[in-house]
Amino acid sequence: xxxxxxxxxxxxxxxxxxxxxxxxxxxxxxxxxxxxxxxxxxxxxxxxxxxxxxxxxxxxxxxxxxxxxxxxxxxxxxxxxxxxxxxxxxxxxxxxxxxxxxxxxxxxxxxxxxxxxxxxxxxxxxxxxxxxxxxxxxxxxxxxxxxxxxxxxxxxxxxxxxxxxxxxxxxxxxxxxxxxxxxxxxxxxxxxxxxxxxxxxxxxxxxxxxxxxxxxxxxxxxxxxxxxxxxxxxxxxxxxxxxxxxxxxxxxxxxxxxxxxxxxxxxxxxxxxxxxxxxxxxxxxxxxxxxxxxxxxxxxxxxxxxxxxxxxxxxxxxxxxxxxxxxxxxxxxxxxxxxxxxxxxxxxxxxxxxxxxxxxxxxxxxxxxxxxxxxxxxxxxxxxxxxxxxxxxxxxxxxxxxxxxxxxxxxxxxxxxxxxxx
Amino acid sequence: xxxxxxxxxxxxxxxxxxxxxxxxxxxxxxxxxxxxxxxxxxxxxxxxxxxxxxxxxxxxxxxxxxxxxxxxxxxxxxxxxxxxxxxxxxxxxxxxxxxxxxxxxxxxxxxxxxxxxxxxxxxxxxxxxxxxxxxxxxxxxxxxxxxxxxxxxxxxxxxxxxxxxxxxxxxxxxxxxxxxxxx
Amino acid sequence: xxxxxxxxxxxxxxxxxxxxxxxxxxxxxxxxxxxxxxxxxxxxxxxxxxxxxxxxxxxxxxxxxxxxxxxxxxxxxxxxxxxxxxxxxxxxxxxxxxxxxxxxxxxxxxxxxxxxxxxxxxxxxxxxxxxxxxxxxxxxxxxxxxxxxxxxxxxxxxxxxxxxxxxxxxxxxxxxxxxxxxxxxxxxxxxxxxxxxxxxxxxxxxxxxxxxxxxxxxxxxxxxxxxxxxxxxxxxxxxxxxxxxxxxxxxxxxxxxxx
Numbered sequence: 067x068x069x070x071x072x073x074x075x076x077x078x079x080x081x082x083x084x085x086x087x088x089x090x091x092x093x094x095x096x097x098x099x100x101x102x103x104x105x106x107x108x109x110x111x112x113x114x115x116x117x118x119x120x121x122x123x124x125x126x127x128x129x130x131x132x133x134x135x136x137x138x139x140x141x142x143x144x145x146x147x148x149x150x151x152x153x154x155x156x157x158x159x160x161x162x163x164x165x166x167x168x169x170x171x172x173x174x175x176x177x178x179x180x181x182x183x184x185x186x187x188x189x190x191x192x193x194x195x196x197x198x199x200x201x202x203x204x205x206x207x208x209x210x211x212x213x214x215x216x217x218x219x220x221x222x223x224x225x226x227x228x229x230x231x232x233x234x235x236x237x238x239x240x241x242x243x244x245x246x247x248x249x250x251x252x253x254x255x256x257x258x259x260x261x262x263x264x265x266x267x268x269x270x271x272x273x274x275x276x277x278x279x280x281x282x283x284x285x286x287x288x289x290x291x292x293x294x295x296x297x298x299x300x301x302x303x304x305x306x307x308x309x310x311x312x313x314x315x316x317x318x319x320x321x322x323x324x325x326x327x328x329x330x331x332x333x334x335x336x337x338x339x340x341x342x343x344x345x346x347x348x349x350x351x352x353x354x355x356x357x358x359x360x361x362x363x364x365x366x367x368x369x370x371x372x373x374x375x376x377x378x379x380x381x382x383x384x385x386x387x388x389x390x391x392x393x394x395x396x397x398x399x400x401x402x403x404x405x406x407x408x409x410x411x412x413x414x415x416x417x418x419x420x421x422x423x424x425x426x427x428x429x430x431x432x433x434x435x436x437x438x439x440x441x442x443x444x445x446x447x448x449x450x451x452x453x454x455x456x457x458x459x460x461x462x463x464x465x466x467x468x469x470x471x472x473x474x475x476x477x478x479x480x481x482x483x484x485x486x487x488x
Numbered sequence: 489x490x491x492x493x494x495x496x497x498x499x500x501x502x503x504x505x506x507x508x509x510x511x512x513x514x515x516x517x518x519x520x521x522x523x524x525x526x527x528x529x530x531x532x533x534x535x536x537x538x539x540x541x542x543x544x545x546x547x548x549x550x551x552x553x554x555x556x557x558x559x560x561x562x563x564x565x566x567x568x569x570x571x572x573x574x575x576x577x578x579x580x581x582x583x584x585x586x587x588x589x590x591x592x593x594x595x596x597x598x599x600x601x602x603x604x605x606x607x608x609x610x611x612x613x614x615x616x617x618x619x620x621x622x623x624x625x626x627x628x629x630x631x632x633x634x635x636x637x638x639x640x641x642x643x644x645x646x647x648x649x650x651x652x653x654x655x656x657x658x659x660x661x662x663x664x665x666x667x668x669x670x671x
Numbered sequence: 672x673x674x675x676x677x678x679x680x681x682x683x684x685x686x687x688x689x690x691x692x693x694x695x696x697x698x699x700x701x702x703x704x705x706x707x708x709x710x711x712x713x714x715x716x717x718x719x720x721x722x723x724x725x726x727x728x729x730x731x732x733x734x735x736x737x738x739x740x741x742x743x744x745x746x747x748x749x750x751x752x753x754x755x756x757x758x759x760x761x762x763x764x765x766x767x768x769x770x771x772x773x774x775x776x777x778x779x780x781x782x783x784x785x786x787x788x789x790x791x792x793x794x795x796x797x798x799x800x801x802x803x804x805x806x807x808x809x810x811x812x813x814x815x816x817x818x819x820x821x822x823x824x825x826x827x828x829x830x831x832x833x834x835x836x837x838x839x840x841x842x843x844x845x846x847x848x849x850x851x852x853x854x855x856x857x858x859x860x861x862x863x864x865x866x867x868x869x870x871x872x873x874x875x876x877x878x879x880x881x882x883x884x885x886x887x888x889x890x891x892x893x894x895x896x897x898x899x900x901x902x903x904x905x906x907x908x909x910x911x912x913x914x915x916x917x918x919x920x921x922x923x924x925x926x927x928x929x930x
Contacts, residue, residue: 101928101929122528123528126528126531126532129531129532130531130535140742143742143811143812144535144537146895147536147537147742147747147894147895148535148536148537148538149531149535149536150527150530150531150533150535150536151527151528151530151531152531152535153895153899154527154899154902155527155528155531157899298928302924303924303925303928306917306920306921306924306925307921307925309517309917309921310914310917310918310920310921313910313913313914313917313918314914316910316914317907317910317911317914320903320906320907320910321903321907323903324899324900324902324903324904324906324907325714325900325903327899328815333815333816333817333818333820334816336812336815336816336892337808337812337816346852478929481929482929509916509919509920509923510920510923512916513913513916513917513919513920516912516913516916517913517917520909520910520913523909536746537744537785540744540746540784540785541785550773
C-alpha cells in the first residue's frame with residue numbers, strides 16, 4: 067500500500083506528520099472490496115450510522131434529562147412536551163435502539179449464512195459479538211432511565227439474575243444496586259454507564275473495521291479475492307450503494323418515529339415506577355425476547371444445579387457459544403449458497419429464534435399460537451434445545467457429512483456465470 | 489493498490505449527465521443533513537416551560553424609601569430601588585455628555601421613585617454591590633461591581649470602570665401603585 | 672442473493688410486527704375493548720378541537736374531582752383551541768398553592784397560564800384515604816399507559832354493569848366493569864347521560880361523554896401528535912425523493928461493472 071501523493075499542500079503537510087488522511091483514503095476510498103456484495107452487506111455501515119444517531123440523539127437528551135428517581139420520569143415528559151423538538155429526539159433515540167438491533171441481527175444472520183466467522187475472520191467475528199454484548203448492556207441500562215414501571219421492574223428482574231450465582235450472588239446484586247433494592251444509586255450508575263458504553267462500542271467498532279480491512283470483506287460466494295479483477299474500490303461503488311441502502315432504511319426508521327413511535331414500546335413504561343406494585347406481565351423489549359425465552363425455559367434441575375442458575379447460564383451461553391462457532395463449523399465451504407443441506411438448517415435456526423422471541427413475549431402457561439395442549443413453556447424448551455443443537459451438533463456434523471456444490475474458481479468467474487444466466 | 493477497473497475516462501459521453509445527477513443528489517442530501525440537524529440545535533433554545541415562566545410579579549409596598557431589594561427574574565437578579573428625592577435629582581442632573589452610555593433618567597424609569605434594573609454588570613456578568621443596606625454603592629451612589637471595579641449611578645448608568653453599558657432595564661409594567669410585573 | 676435480501680427485509684418487518692404485537696397481546700381474562708373510530712387515526716388524522724374542548728369540559732366537571740393531570744399546564748390548552756384570554760380565565764378559576772411568602776407561609780393565589788393543573792389531593796395518602804384505599808391515577812398519560820389507549824378508556828367508561836354477573840364475587844365498594852383487569856374497579860361509574868352540559872348541540876349521552884374524554888386524554892398523552900405526523904409526511908416524502916436520486920446515481924456508477 068503506497069501512500070498516495072497529495073496535491074493539496076495543507077493535506078500533504080498534515081499527512082506527512084499524521085498519516086490519518088492516507089489511512090482514511092486506504093480504508094474508505096481505495097479499500098478493495100469484492101465486486102459481488104449483495105444488499106445484505108449494507109447492514110454493517112447501517113449499524114454504524116445508527117450508532118452515530120444514537121450517540122447524537124442521546125447527547126441532546128442528556129441535556130434535559132435528570133437521573134434522579136424523583137425527577138427522571140418528569141424530566142422525560144418535559145422533554146416530550148416542553149423542549150423544542152424534544153419528542154422527536156426522544157422518539158429517534160427510543161426507536162433507534164430497536165433499529166440498531168434489527169440492523170445488527172440481520173448483520174449477524176448474514177455472517178452466519180455466508181460463513182463470515184470462518185478463518186481468517188475469527189477476530190472480526192469476536193469483536194462483533196463483543197459489540198452485541200455491549201449493545202445489550204447499553205440498551206438495558208438505557209431502558210431503565212425513564213423510570214417507568216417497566217424500567218424499574220426490568221432492572222429488578224435482570225439484576226436479580228446475578229443472585230443465581232452461588233455464594234457471591236447476593237452480595238453481587240447488592241453491589242450492583244448500591245443498596246437493598248433498585249433505587250436512586252442504581253439509576254445513577256446506570257445513567258453513568260449508559261453514557262459510557264456507546265463510546266466503548268464506538269471503540270469496538272473501530273477495531274471491528276480495522277480487523278475487517280486487514281482480512282478483507284467476505285462475499286456471497288465465500289471465495290476470497292484472488293486477482294484484482296475480483297474487487298473494486300470501495301469508493302464510489304460501495305459508498306453510493308451504502309448511501310442508497312441508508313435512504314431505504316431511513317424511510318423505514320421514519321415510519322416508526324413519526325407514525326408509530328410507541329409501537330415497539332410497552333404501555334406500562336408510561337406509568338411512573340412504583341416499587342410496591344409489579345405490572346401483571348413483565349416483558350423485556352422485543353430484542354431481548356429470544357434470550358428471555360431461553361432463560362425461562364429452564365424450569366428443571368440438572369445434577370443438583372438449581373433451575374434459576376441453569377436458566378441464567380443457558381442465557382449467557384446462548385451468546386457465548388457464538389465465540390466458538392469458527393471451530394464448531396467443520397465445513398470447508400464458507401457460503402451456505404454452496405451448502406445444500408446446511409442451508410435448510412440455517413433457515414430452521416432463523417425460524418427457531420423467531421419462535422423463541424414469540425415464547426419470550428408470552429406468559430409461560432399460555433398456549434403457543436393458541437394451539438390447545440401446546441404450552442409456551444414447552445415450545446420454548448424445544449426451541450432452546452434446537453438453538454444449542456444447531457451449534458453443537460448440526461454445525462460440526464453437517465459440515466463433515468455434507469456434499470457441497472462446486473465453488474466458482476473466483477469471484478469474477480461467478481459474476482460472469484450469473485450474468486450469463488440472467 | 490487500488491485497481492480502478494473502470495476509470496472515469498471510459499464514460500466520456502456521459503460525463504456531464506453523471507456530474508449533474510451526482511451534484512444534484514449531493515445538494516439534496518446536504519439539505520437533508522442540514523434540516524436533520526436543526527431540531528437538535530433548536531432543542532437547546534429555551535423550552536416552552538422556561539418561556540412560560542418569563543414574568544414575575546413583585547409587591548413594592550414593603551420597600552421603604554431609600555432601600556432596594558433583589559428579586560429573581562429568568563434566573564437573574566433584578567434590583568428594585570425606592571429612590572429618595574436626592575437620588576432622583578442626582579440622576580436627572582447629570583449632563584448626558586458625561587455619560588459613557590448616554591441615556592436620560594427619564595428613559596430608564598416609568599415612575600421616578602422606582603428604579604428597576606437587571607442586576608448584572610454589563611462587563612462580565614457579576615452582581616454589583618449596593619442593594620443591601622450598608623453595602624458599598626460606589627462613587628456615584630448607585631452600585632459598585634467588585635469584580636472589575638465598575639461604578640453605576642442612581643439611575644443604574646455606568647459612570648466609571650470597564651463596563652461598556654448601563655444596567656439593563658427589563659420590560660415591566662405597574663399593575664397597581666404598589667405592584668409591578670417584570671417581563 | 673436477492674431472494675435472501677428480500678427474505679431478510681420481510682423478516683425484519685415480521686419480527687417487529689410479530690413480537691411487538693405479541694408483547695401487547697398479554698393480559699388477563701378481560702376482553703379487549705372494541706376499536707373505535709378516532710379523528711386522529713391514519714396518516715392524516717388530526718384532533719377535532721371541538722371534541723377536545725368538550726372532553727376538557729368532562730375532565731373539569733367530572734374527572735378532576737379525583738384525578739390529577741399533572742403534566743398539563745393551563746398554557747397547554749392553546750393546543751385544544753383556546754386563546755390567551757380564555758386560558759387566563761380558566762387558569763384563574765383554580766387556586767394554586769404558592770409561597771412561602773415574606774412571612775414564611777404558603778398561600779393560595781389564582782392560577783396563571785404557566786401553572787399546572789392542581790391535584791385534587793395534597794398527596795397520595797390523602798388520595799387513598801378519600802377513595803377507599805385506591806389512588807386515582809394521574810390522567811396525563813393514561814392513553815399511552817394502557818393497552819388499547821383511547822379504546823380502553825372509552826371501553827372502561829362505558830363498560831360498567833349495574834349487577835355483577837351471577838356467581839361473581841364483587842367486593843364491597845367495588846364496581847363491576849367489563850374491561851378493567853379483574854373486573855373489580857374502585858371508581859364508581861363516573862359518567863351518565865347529561866353528566867356535562869354541552870353548549871354546541873352535541874348529544875349529551877354517556878357514550879358521547881366517554882368518547883370526548885377519551886379524545887381529550889389522547890391529546891394530553893400525545894400533544895405533539897399533529898406536529899409529529901405533519902413533519903413525518905415531509906420527512907418521508909423528502910427521503911423518497913433523495914433515495915430515488917441515490918438509486919439513480921448508484922445505477923449510473925455501477926452500470927459498467929459486472930456484479
